[in-house]
Amino acid sequence: MKVSNQTKLTRLKCLKAFLSRCFDNGWVETKFWKTIKVKVDQKVKEGATDEEVNLLLSLLDLNHFVELRDAVAVLVMYKTGVRINTISQLEETHINFDDNTLVLDGEIMKNHQGLILPFDETMNKLLKVLINQNKIIRRDYKKNNKKLFITRFGDEVSTSPSHNNIQKRLHKYSKMYNLKNINPHALRRGFAKNLLDNGTSIPLISKALGHGDIGVTTKYLYIDMKDVVQNLRGFLK
Numbered sequence: 001m002k003v004s005n006q007t008k009l010t011r012l013k014c015l016k017a018f019l020s021r022c023f024d025n026g027w028v029e030t031k032f033w034k035t036i037k038v039k040v041d042q043k044v045k046e047g048a049t050d051e052e053v054n055l056l057l058s059l060l061d062l063n064h065f066v067e068l069r070d071a072v073a074v075l076v077m078y079k080t081g082v083r084i085n086t087i088s089q090l091e092e093t094h095i096n097f098d099d100n101t102l103v104l105d106g107e108i109m110k111n112h113q114g115l116i117l118p119f120d121e122t123m124n125k126l127l128k129v130l131i132n133q134n135k136i137i138r139r140d141y142k143k144n145n146k147k148l149f150i151t152r153f154g155d156e157v158s159t160s161p162s163h164n165n166i167q168k169r170l171h172k173y174s175k176m177y178n179l180k181n182i183n184p185h186a187l188r189r190g191f192a193k194n195l196l197d198n199g200t201s202i203p204l205i206s207k208a209l210g211h212g213d214i215g216v217t218t219k220y221l222y223i224d225m226k227d228v229v230q231n232l233r234g235f236l237k
Contacts, residue, residue, distance in 0.1 A: 008038050047189030047220070048181040053078050056173055056182055065133055065152050066169070072123075072130045073149055073166045076102075077184060080117040081191035081209050083110060084167050084184035088158035090148040092131055100124055111210050192220040 003011075015033070022028045053074060060067040073087055080102055082090075089108040096103050100119050106112040119127075127148075134150055137143070143154030149166060151157055157165040167184055174182040181190070188209070195205045206217040 012036070012038050045189065046181055046186065047191070047193045048078060048186045049190060050194075052179050052181050053187075053190070056177065056179055059173075059177055062129075065137065068126075068130060068133060069149055069157075070166060070169050070173070072126050074170070074182070074187060075123050075126065076119070077187040078190055079119055079123055081188050082117070083188065083210075084164055085110070085158070085161060087149060087166065087184075088147070088156065088164055091146045092134075092148055093146070094148070095127060097124060097128070109210055111212055113210065115208075115210055117208065189220045192217065196221055 016036075019028065019033045020031070023031055056074065057071055060071045062068045062071060076082060076087060076090075077084070082102070082104070086104065086108050090102075094103055094105075094108075095101075100121070100123075102115075102117045102119065104115045104117065106114045109115060130148070134148070134154075137150060137152065137154045138145075141154040143150070145154070145156055147156050149157045151165055170183050174180065181187075192205050192209060195208065196202070200208075202214055202217055202221070205221075206214045209217060209220065211217045
């Protein structure tokens, strides 16, 4: 097939979906397609860097509620690796300020498994500022939701898996300030890469990301040729 690698994977996925429907209807007796795979080289996308995140934070006006909220969301994703869908479901009760951790229960996790993630003092302070601003917003607009990230009118930032105000805002910032890696997935990849650069094992990174398969984790770890050379050189000493 003279098509792109992604097109090959997409076509195989569609074919498997069609065959699964045939199986459900009793038209075929076995799921023979389950073991069929197309091996292609997949480019690992880059993650966000400290420079990109710090530049964005320097451009946001933290005196403006929405930009404060977005800045905190960016830091939470970049410093803890949580997914954008988890971000939209976070509540203040998920934050333990005594030991600076996010205590995530299975209900808001994609893999339905609880997770505890640490954060630093900078995030501690910004989270407290955001929580205080949330109280003002809720009081002014008479809203009672308990979400950590809310709109300027006190509503939830996400009304469906495909509609998230914060995700849309990050897309806007990315275009406005020419920051190609400012998006939820890139921030999550940046978190994983930072752990790897600091010597964290891939199994532990996988656990921190909430992955059930280490193979999925490796797709988050963009490693350029210079990194490979430097690490291999260390084994020659």
